[in-house]
Amino acid sequence: MIFSEKSIKLKDGRTAILKSPCAKDAEALLTHIRTTSGETDFLVHYPEEYSGMSVVREEKWINARVSSPYALPICCVLGGKIVGMCELRFNSAIKASHRVSLAITVQKAYWSLGIGSFMFEEMIAAASKSGAEIMELEFVEGNDRARRLYEKFGFRVVSEKPNAFKLKDGRYLGEFYMQKYL
8 A cells, every 4th residue: 555645743843754665765674674673672583684685675575565455554754764664464364354463663763753653643544544443563572662652552462472582692572462442
């Protein structure tokens, strides 16, 4: 799906753009995901897991997402740089079509500017407009900052998966599953 470009005013007064990614954004999106995955233990992958990903492969991913009726990717661009990315994924299975899942990343240097909140507002609006009944997401144990954002938008923990992730240092982190009823 394509997201209609929208300007947003950040907490520090700067203006950012929310938009659908396009093929020319592939390298910038790869840079974004490598950056965010290296800034926290709360994402599923380490940055080196993206080392083999090519710009051509990322272009294909972008084109598949924006042409799919089951995905709504949105990136946040500030000063010509992609600093945030989110995606709403719609279920194609009839029995699960009432549920949508989402994912979000914002580079650490751009935290506390309201980007996550703006992206959540757009994803909630799109999910509501689609007729979805339940939004769902997961977050990693210890990611209290993200949890506060999710709870601010009405998400509630409904289950936990202990020891879902094992870090390089040997520590285990659980994963929490959250839902929001629309």
